[in-house]
Amino acid sequence: QVQLVESGGGLVQAGGSLRLSCAASGRTSSSYAMAWFRQAPGKDREFVAGISGRGGITYYADSVKGRFTISRDNAKNTVYLQMNSLKPEDTAVYYCAAVYGVRTPTRPDEYVYWGQGTQVTVSS
Numbered sequence: 001q002v003q004l005v006e007s008g009g010g011l012v013q014a015g016g017s018l019r020l021s022c023a024a025s026g027r028t029s030s031s032y033a034m035a036w037f038r039q040a041p042g043k044d045r046e047f048v049a050g051i052s053g054r055g056g057i058t059y060y061a062d063s064v065k066g067r068f069t070i071s072r073d074n075a076k077n078t079v080y081l082q083m084n085s086l087k088p089e090d091t092a093v094y095y096c097a098a099v100y101g102v103r104t105p106t107r108p109d110e111y112v113y114w115g116q117g118t119q120v121t122v123s124s
Contacts, residue, residue: 022078033051034096039117062121067085090120
């Protein structure tokens with residue numbers, strides 16, 4: 001069992017930055033792929049960024065490429081999402097997710113463990 005707890009959300013002006021953290025506990029290891037998803041009101045949950053177990057491979061949604069960076073510190077069992085040049089359309093609840101395996105899926109139904117989410121609001 002894996003427990004995930006997100007933090008770092010908040011209110012920021014357009015063009016600003018935030019760093020989200022996802023602390024993992026339980027049976028965590030570098031064998032788990034991790035990802036960030038987001039869900040805006042009335043919209044489906046969408047993939048934002050993913051990182052392989054050892055952190056060597058990263059994936060990004062086209063909408064955040066060049067602005068967001070995902071990283072992980074396996075010694076601290078923590079995954080980060082550095083978000084720069086934020087836009088109002090980035091406003092959503094951001095969720096951390098984990099799944100055991102070598103692949104880093106981009107579909108939410110392929111992830112087994114989820115955090116409770118943290119709200120990110122970008123004002124124009």
